[in-house]
Amino acid sequence: MAATPETLQLVDRLMLEMIAQQGDKVLEMARQIHPGLTTEDIRNPHDFPDLIQNGIWNFEDGILAGLKSAHMALRAKLLESIE
Numbered sequence: 001m002a003a004t005p006e007t008l009q010l011v012d013r014l015m016l017e018m019i020a021q022q023g024d025k026v027l028e029m030a031r032q033i034h035p036g037l038t039t040e041d042i043r044n045p046h047d048f049p050d051l052i053q054n055g056i057w058n059f060e061d062g063i064l065a066g067l068k069s070a071h072m073a074l075r076a077k078l079l080e081s082i083e
Helices: 005-033 055-082
Strands: none
Touching: 005 055
16 A cells, blocks of 8 residues: 555654754764764764764764665655655
8 A cells, every 4th residue: 555645744754853863862972972073073973083983873873874864765755656
């Protein structure tokens, strides 16, 4: 059974909320490891060896990346249903 556009939009909003929550968590963890980091800084973690060396931070950042990937797939499906 195909999802309705309304259902996809609800899931889209939920995904955005989950991404924001995980993004906040990743940024907070990053700041505990390396005080003063910005959202832009953690988009390039290779510039901060202390982040790269922290396995827990990398795990949480990986969850964020997975949520973003799933969201993009959902958005593509949403656009298909609109066309």
